[in-house]
Amino acid sequence: MNLRPKLRSPPLSAASFPSPPSPLSHSSKTILSKMPRKSLLRPTLAVACFLAYAAARGGESVENDALLKYPGNQHSAEWYLFSDLNRPSEERVDSSVTRVMDPEEADLFYVPFFSSLSLVVNPIRPTTVNVSHDRTVYNDEQTQEDLMEWLEEQVYWKRNNGWDHVFICQDPNALYKVIDRVKNGVLLVSDFGRLAHNQASLVKDVILPYSHRINTYKGDIGLENRKSLLFFMGNRYRKEGGKIRDLLFQVLENEQGVIIKHGAQSRESRRVATQGMHTSRFCLHPAGDTPSACRLFDAIVSLCVPVIVSDYIELPFEDVIDYRKIAIFVDSTTAVTPGNLVKLLRRVSPEKILEFQKELKKVKKYFEYEDPNGTVREIWRQVALKLPLIKLMSNRDKRIVVRDLTEPDCSCLCSNQSGVRTTL
Secondary structure, X not given: OOOOOOOOOOOOOOOOOOOOOOOOOOOOOOOOOOOOOOOOOOOOEEEEEOXXXXXXXXXXXXXXXXXXXXXXXXXXXXXXXXXXXXXXXXXXXXXXXXXXXXXXXXXXXXXXXXXXXHHHHOOOOHHHOOOOOOOOOOOHHHHHHHHHHHHOOOHHHHHHOOOOEEEEOOOOOOOOOOHHXXXXXXXXXXXXXXXXXXXXXXXXXXXXOOOOOOOOOOOOOOOOOOOEXXXXXXXXXXXXHHHHHHHHHHHHOOOOOEEEEEOOOOHHHHHHHHHHHHOEEEEEEEOOOOOOOOHHHHHHHOOOEEEEEOOOOOOOOOXXXXXXXXXXXXXXXXXXOOOHHHHHHHOOOXXXXXXXXXXXXHHHHHHOOOOOOOHHHHHHHHHHHXXXXXXXHHHHHHHOXXXXXXXXXXXXXXXXXXXXXXXX
């Protein structure tokens, strides 16, 4: 299968990326985006969106990208960011990013490759899938390689060695094949769970929230209808950091006032989870296979105070959200000691819980992808704030001499899991 584009840069205004065989297709229209340069008090940037990879599994190509609909089988952020850039400019007046059609006007280049969707569509083991001899099996790894081969030939990539390119990889395994080739760029990720310290950084990257899976709580703050102390529903057995879940089940499943259930994703599970979170005071958020999981954001939109047991978690939008005001953090050792967690939560006064709920109601707008003034707007603001640091790192990268270092040079990066963080 040959997905390699024939176009060379510039110009990008006629760029195309040939469609792979079903189940994925590409939109051939190039999208370029720009941001106005405003006051230094409100940094903005230009985003050039130059590779339109835009249709979901089983979807059909359309002539106008704006007509594409959310396919429902991919991570929300990659779809809603792409969709937002296709909105008319008059609907995006207060956005931190503005579309441009001339890449020379761009400060940053957004690469709208649907990396999570590409991963989902790809068969788990392509070499062992039984398909007819006349059908080509979609290959995520090959698509990643072709994407990078195309990008690395572009003058705008070469100009700053990729520092000014923005990639979304919300699934923990997205872009895994080429992560070392995109690590200079701004990575939009949900956490740093499977990224090395020299691949991701709070300095250059943006932490995204998962979209919530349950319905937003429509009521007001209060404890009258929240009779359960603590609620959790999810897979009991996970890999890697999520092994703590089984230990938490063991110490909590017989505690009075605690509802903790094993359950996989399904319509019925979402219904039960909605009921449980809307009627509980606290909602447990243990690590999954990686430090973050969607249940944290389910809890936030439920006004159910999150109890976070995830030692290496990074959280979205921490420059505007003080998570100590909306969540309780408990280290893993304390949490799995029998009796500790329940005693801690019972000591929280009703007045304090109401304060938590009041703050949760204030910030839940940041976790609504469907709201044009919610999550998407905040993500673009976060990306815009990276621009001065990106320019610093790009300029530094060009002047630095080759050095024989015994340890990686991370003076431009903040380690994503180190106890000591280096900042600029």
